[in-house]
Amino acid sequence: MTRMSTVKAVDTAEAIRSINTSFERLARSARQTARAAAARFDTQLQPASWSVFREVLRTGPVQANALAADLGMDKSAVSRHLKELRGRGLVSARRDERDARVVWLSATPEAAERAAAANEEWSRRLREFLGTWDPQEVESFAVLLARFSEAESLRLR
DSSP: OOOOOOOOOOOHHHHHHHHHHHHHHHHHHHHHHHHHHHHHHOTTOOHHHHHHHHHHHHHOSBOHHHHHHHHTOOHHHHHHHHHHHHHTTSEEEEEOSSOTTOEEEEEOHHHHHHHHHHHHHHHHHHHHHHTTSOHHHHHHHHHHHHHHHTOGGGOOO
16 A cells, blocks of 8 residues: 655645735834834934935935835935935935936945944844854745845835
């Protein structure tokens, strides 16, 4: 007599509910982490300004309209946050050499150093947590998460 292994059918609906729940938890955690990082960076900085600053830092010389599109924010809101960031000396602006109508925004070197220090606690925690995973799991997670986060078809408009 041969034994047949039973393979449980995947419950896609339940898996999607679980994914949604996990993303809700991640979103809450991301907001809390952003608030804490912004406060470590500058106690007077609004979390939304921190998000704009982080995007400037990540994308480096960038135009305001591209920031608004990347962040899914209204252009006027991005403009307000950039005004605050420039006023605090965190972001610099320079006109394009070929087209003076174009303004390129960059994080100041001092602000970039301060941001790295503010993010070190989160990075340390992430390294500590993922250090318990098999290196192949970490690599697979990174690939799958990037693939998921870049999926245009998932963006609600």
